Amino acid sequence: MTDKVIRNLQICLEDGSVIRGEVFIQNGKISRISETPIENFNGEEFDGKGYLAMPGFIDQHIHGASGADFMDGELHGTEKIVHYLPTEGTTSFLATTMTHSPDHIHNAVNTNKQFIGNRNFKGAEMLGFHLEGPFIHPEQRGAQPLQYIHKPSIEMLKEWFGAQLDDLKIVTLAPELDTNFEMISFLHNQQVVSSAGHTKASFEIIQSAHRHGLTNLTHFTNAMTGIHHREIGVVGAGFMNNNLFCEVIADGVHLSTEMLKMIGKFIGSDRIILITDSIRAKGLPDGTYTLADQDVTVVGQKATLQNGTLAGSVLRMIDGVKLMKELCHFTIHEIQKVSSMNAAKQLRVFDRKGSISVGKDADLILLNEDLELQHTFCLGELCFSKV
Amino acid sequence: MTDKVIRNLQICLEDGSVIRGEVFIQNGKISRISETPIENFNGEEFDGKGYLAMPGFIDQHIHGASGADFMDGELHGTEKIVHYLPTEGTTSFLATTMTHSPDHIHNAVNTNKQFIGNRNFKGAEMLGFHLEGPFIHPEQRGAQPLQYIHKPSIEMLKEWFGAQLDDLKIVTLAPELDTNFEMISFLHNQQVVSSAGHTKASFEIIQSAHRHGLTNLTHFTNAMTGIHHREIGVVGAGFMNNNLFCEVIADGVHLSTEMLKMIGKFIGSDRIILITDSIRAKGLPDGTYTLADQDVTVVGQKATLQNGTLAGSVLRMIDGVKLMKELCHFTIHEIQKVSSMNAAKQLRVFDRKGSISVGKDADLILLNEDLELQHTFCLGELCFSKV
Numbered sequence: 209m210t211d212k213v214i215r216n217l218q219i220c221l222e223d224g225s226v227i228r229g230e231v232f233i234q235n236g237k238i239s240r241i242s243e244t245p246i247e248n249f250n251g252e253e254f255d256g257k258g259y260l261a262m263p264g265f266i267d268q269h270i271h272g273a274s275g276a277d278f279m280d281g282e283l284h285g286t287e288k289i290v291h292y293l294p295t296e297g298t299t300s301f302l303a304t305t306m307t308h309s310p311d312h313i314h315n316a317v318n319t320n321k322q323f324i325g326n327r328n329f330k331g332a333e334m335l336g337f338h339l340e341g342p343f344i345h346p347e348q349r350g351a352q353p354l355q356y357i358h359k360p361s362i363e364m365l366k367e368w369f370g371a372q373l374d375d376l377k378i379v380t381l382a383p384e385l386d387t388n389f390e391m392i393s394f395l396h397n398q399q400v401v402s403s404a405g406h407t408k409a410s411f412e413i414i415q416s417a418h419r420h421g422l423t424n425l426t427h428f429t430n431a432m433t434g435i436h437h438r439e440i441g442v443v444g445a446g447f448m449n450n451n452l453f454c455e456v457i458a459d460g461v462h463l464s465t466e467m468l469k470m471i472g473k474f475i476g477s478d479r480i481i482l483i484t485d486s487i488r489a490k491g492l493p494d495g496t497y498t499l500a501d502q503d504v505t506v507v508g509q510k511a512t513l514q515n516g517t518l519a520g521s522v523l524r525m526i527d528g529v530k531l532m533k534e535l536c537h538f539t540i541h542e543i544q545k546v547s548s549m550n551a552a553k554q555l556r557v558f559d560r561k562g563s564i565s566v567g568k569d570a571d572l573i574l575l576n577e578d579l580e581l582q583h584t585f586c587l588g589e590l591c592f593s594k595v
Numbered sequence: 596m597t598d599k600v601i602r603n604l605q606i607c608l609e610d611g612s613v614i615r616g617e618v619f620i621q622n623g624k625i626s627r628i629s630e631t632p633i634e635n636f637n638g639e640e641f642d643g644k645g646y647l648a649m650p651g652f653i654d655q656h657i658h659g660a661s662g663a664d665f666m667d668g669e670l671h672g673t674e675k676i677v678h679y680l681p682t683e684g685t686t687s688f689l690a691t692t693m694t695h696s697p698d699h700i701h702n703a704v705n706t707n708k709q710f711i712g713n714r715n716f717k718g719a720e721m722l723g724f725h726l727e728g729p730f731i732h733p734e735q736r737g738a739q740p741l742q743y744i745h746k747p748s749i750e751m752l753k754e755w756f757g758a759q760l761d762d763l764k765i766v767t768l769a770p771e772l773d774t775n776f777e778m779i780s781f782l783h784n785q786q787v788v789s790s791a792g793h794t795k796a797s798f799e800i801i802q803s804a805h806r807h808g809l810t811n812l813t814h815f816t817n818a819m820t821g822i823h824h825r826e827i828g829v830v831g832a833g834f835m836n837n838n839l840f841c842e843v844i845a846d847g848v849h850l851s852t853e854m855l856k857m858i859g860k861f862i863g864s865d866r867i868i869l870i871t872d873s874i875r876a877k878g879l880p881d882g883t884y885t886l887a888d889q890d891v892t893v894v895g896q897k898a899t900l901q902n903g904t905l906a907g908s909v910l911r912m913i914d915g916v917k918l919m920k921e922l923c924h925f926t927i928h929e930i931q932k933v934s935s936m937n938a939a940k941q942l943r944v945f946d947r948k949g950s951i952s953v954g955k956d957a958d959l960i961l962l963n964e965d966l967e968l969q970h971t972f973c974l975g976e977l978c979f980s981k982v
Contacts, residue, residue, distance in 0.1 A: 411853055429824035430824065434821070434822060434823060434824065435821060435822045435830070435854075435857075436821060437816035437817065437821065437830070437849075437850045437851065437854045438849075438850065438851045438854065439851060440851065440853045440854055440857060443822070443824070444853060444854070444857060447857060447861070448853065448856065448857055448860070462824075463824045463825065464824065464825045464826060464827065466798055466827045466831060466835065467822075467824045467825065467827055467831075469835065470827060470831060470834060470835055473835070474834070474861050
């Protein structure tokens with residue numbers, strides 16, 4: 209891979225400070241960050257035009273885009289997603305499965321595995337899997353198909369991912385169905401994130417689950433018990449437990465703008481993880497698409513099943529970031545936390561992702577002063593430029 | 596009235612600092628606060644025994660105690676309440692009416708008026724009225740009787756309180772029923788507090804009502820629209836609007852302890868006003884009592900109608916204060932805000948109530964280090980001592 213320098217940047221550093229400078233890239237990694245121009249460089253030159261450089265977005269909860277869904281289990285489909293994601297600033301992600309038959313899930317995992325750690329696929333990097341279902345509560349299933357919901361089973365996990373749960377990063381489950389929190393404890397031992405979602409848990413169950421290792425709440429406020437004044441529920445746990453990350457779909461459809469403000473104000477940038485939860489319809493026109501064999505109708509920003517249930521989103525990370533900035537007046541540092549750093553830390557890839565630092569992967573996005581995406585670099589390769 | 600000195604105190608001052616010293620009382624008012632002992636005092640001596648002196652509690656929402664209810668419209672009954680309240684640290688209060696027939700409300704107002712500004716009744720001071728209903732939403736009536744609910748009517752207010760609304764301090768109403776916010780605007784002009792309660796208002800309606808003068812939320816979280824992730828409701832407004840006071844019944848029954856913690860953490864001591872909302876059963880054994888002609892059964896801390904609806908409380912202010920201190924780790928300064936200062940400011944009596952300051956009424960409570968009430972002084976007179 210050719211060495212590269214991106215000159216003339218405003219660089220957002222890991223501590224949130226922004227400096228004028230240039231970023232040098234060697235073999236896909238950031239080799240140097242310099243505040244003074246360095247002449248006589250023997251490699252590719254790229255003019256940053258004074259843009260703001262931030263770490264590429266990490267989307268830990270995404271089902272599809274550009275016509276493809278990871279559950280299709282098709283190499284070519286996943287390749288389309290990987291190519292698409294840099295257009296919204298995403299440079300790494302978790303392939304997120306849905307509640308389906310064991311064979312179907314197994315097949316999706318086997319196919320998509322081929323993308324992990326494989327540099328032949330130019331585009332966003334698949335970091336592993338987010339298993340959303342089938343271990344969820346039927347009454348909070350949202351758009352997850354009822355017939356494939358299953359009680360928590362460690363055996364099934366091992367069948368799909370092997371005894372060491374290779375490449376499994378997050379499991380969304382209903383903790384109230386996990387007897388003695390056995391699955392959560394097992395996942396914790398394997399360094400896999402347990403996330404409460406599609407759940408009817410009480411506040412106390414979440415607190416107990418947290419003590420067994422649960423650290424994340426899946427698409428916070430959606431498909432979970434809300435706040436009642438005598439039982440503050442999973443949503444209350446998200447507000448009150450300072451050790452839980454909260455995934456947020458900032459599309460203004462899944463949550464009202466006032467709820468997004470409330471989350472920004474009280475949960476704050478240290479615990480919010482922006483996600484898209486997007487489906488195959490993202491990047492395509494309005495119309496009818498499929499999600500786990502169900503018809504999903506997309507009109508504007510809204511994707512619904514025939515009964516009106518929200519069925520994922522068509523949100524692009526860059527748009528979620530812009531909305532949160534507008535509503536919550538986040539600083540640049542707060543933005544890099546909610547869009548990249550927090551996920552990198554939780555997924556244990558902060559040694560190579562989640563900030564612009566020497567030695568880390570050159571996953572960079574360049575933004576103008578209105579936070580409009582201009583360029584995306586994945587492992588140092590230019591994968592998107594605004595036309 | 597004899598001059599008095601209370602020596603050997605820890606005195607909580609208006610700014611929250613606590614000093615060792617003594618408080619001098621002349622004609623019912625605090626005449627001097629001294630950090631050094633003053634000898635040769637020609638008046639009554641009282642040994643404070645090193646207790647903490649705080650401003651007496653102000654309960655802006657109370658229906659009754661000790662067998663009596665303000666709605667009874669009986670002088671002797673109200674006198675019983677006035678005598679009872681110092682036993683829980685309350686030194687001033689608003690007589691709170693309930694939804695009932697216009698004549699009934701009128702009669703209750705006329706009788707109780709005789710207590711206002713009248714020093715013949717030794718005990719807690721009635722500062723005026725809190726009119727709770729009849730201008731409320733039928734579907735959020737709680738224990739307010741359905742048949743007397745009425746649409747907001749300024750004419751009715753004038754009939755009960757006169758054209759200038761004398762002695763009316765707070766009106767609890769459902770703002771969504773107040774056409775063009777006419778009553779709220781009128782109350783605002785008359786310097787009467789509008790409080791949203793027993794309401795189905797949306798977040799936006801509360802925000803509009805606030806722009807017309809609404810400043811208080813009645814027994815926050817009870818009998819109002821809760822937080823939904825796409826419509827955060829009246830409860831959401833309480834959390835998000837920094838200019839609203841929130842009445843809180845801290846009995847652990849109306850709200851769970853977790854919700855009380857959440858309110859303490861996110862709303863905080865500048866906007867919480869502790870109330871009791873207590874009924875005639877307070878201070879009496881478990882049994883069946885009446886509330887607006889309905890049977891109310893009291894077991895422990897819980898008072899309910901026959902259908903199970905909560906019907907006021909039997910909470911004592913001192914117990915609410917202790918619970919909030921335990922749950923929210925409030926400082927002494929925070930405690931004086933939520934139990935006295937905030938209400939005094941909102942009710943426009945902070946020139947004479949709500950803090951221990953020279954020139955203010957000598958409404959004082961003495962507490963031991965566990966916040967157990969030892970003595971209560973109302974306008975300088977000892978009205979309660981722990982046996």
